[in-house]
Amino acid sequence: MRAVVIDTNGQFRLAQRPDPVPGPGEVVLRIRAAGLNAADLQQARGDYPAPPGWPADVPGLEVAGVVEAIGGAVSGAGVGDPVMALVGGGGHAERIAVPAELLLPVPPGLSWAEAAGFPEAFSIAWESLVELAEVRPGDRVLITGAAGGAGTAMVQVAAQSGAHTVASVRRAELHERMRALAPEGTRLDVVTPDEEAEHGPYDVIVELVGGPDCLNRVELLRRRGRIVIVGVQAGATVPLRMFDLMLTRGRLIGTTIRGRTPAEKAVLAATVRDSVVPLLAGERFRVPVDTSFSLDHCADAYARLGGPGKFGKVVLLADQ
Numbered sequence: 001m002r003a004v005v006i007d008t009n010g011q012f013r014l015a016q017r018p019d020p021v022p023g024p025g026e027v028v029l030r031i032r033a034a035g036l037n038a039a040d041l042q043q044a045r046g047d048y049p050a051p052p053g054w055p056a057d058v059p060g061l062e063v064a065g066v067v068e069a070i071g072g073a074v075s076g077a078g079v080g081d082p083v084m085a086l087v088g089g090g091g092h093a094e095r096i097a098v099p100a101e102l103l104l105p106v107p108p109g110l111s112w113a114e115a116a117g118f119p120e121a122f123s124i125a126w127e128s129l130v131e132l133a134e135v136r137p138g139d140r141v142l143i144t145g146a147a148g149g150a151g152t153a154m155v156q157v158a159a160q161s162g163a164h165t166v167a168s169v170r171r172a173e174l175h176e177r178m179r180a181l182a183p184e185g186t187r188l189d190v191v192t193p194d195e196e197a198e199h200g201p202y203d204v205i206v207e208l209v210g211g212p213d214c215l216n217r218v219e220l221l222r223r224r225g226r227i228v229i230v231g232v233q234a235g236a237t238v239p240l241r242m243f244d245l246m247l248t249r250g251r252l253i254g255t256t257i258r259g260r261t262p263a264e265k266a267v268l269a270a271t272v273r274d275s276v277v278p279l280l281a282g283e284r285f286r287v288p289v290d291t292s293f294s295l296d297h298c299a300d301a302y303a304r305l306g307g308p309g310k311f312g313k314v315v316l317l318a319d320q
Contacts, residue, residue: 003093022071033116050089060091064115107281117313137162288312
């Protein structure tokens, strides 16, 4: 099969790899589409290695495709089933072996590109906001870097939870597209980063960008507010105004999914399967796709991922 590999210079290129064989509890997917994430670029830089058991040099954390083969001790999955999954790596290829307990059904009518952009973004969004930050109706929630794949998911989950959501988007030309994501009857304000303070204070701030000044936003928290750190593409080492955090009795929460144990990932997949996929199937959530590229043009896909002005997910489409 063809797969994208990261070479010794940190560049992406296509190579031939053996077709995977399903082990006990696994299925092999014929990949139809795969989402791109900042973690892929971080892996190429050597900053975010794949966890044990996943390919060390094939990126790709979310896939959508058709079950092609089934290993032993698998129930609830059949050959030909359309599924999607959040994986530890290896998704930017034509096939992948995936633990069956990570599979999510693809709702009817969803395109392969949309399905490929769902698992990572909405898994982290649901867990961050609903389970960790415990967002409640009426909370004021700030999402930074909101125009990317994770950001557009966060905005929709926060709004669906009944929050007054504030999406921080640097490029004004993307603001109207962001407003269109608000479910009917919910409140969504779209601002530039320098307007964030005017719309505070906030019960929850989701940090998707990072950078040296990102934790200065602690001054925008309401009492007992929460800051959830999800993305650090602009820098992972930052100072913290600890006294400001103490005065608000605030909480600083960090989270990531890739390095979790298989059991932890299975629990998260079950939560998403039961609570989030039905909302996607009911068209309460949407997966904006910025651009799609074939495997042959994978270098262009990663360049788009690392460039400015995206709205939603960048996706690779496997050749059929």
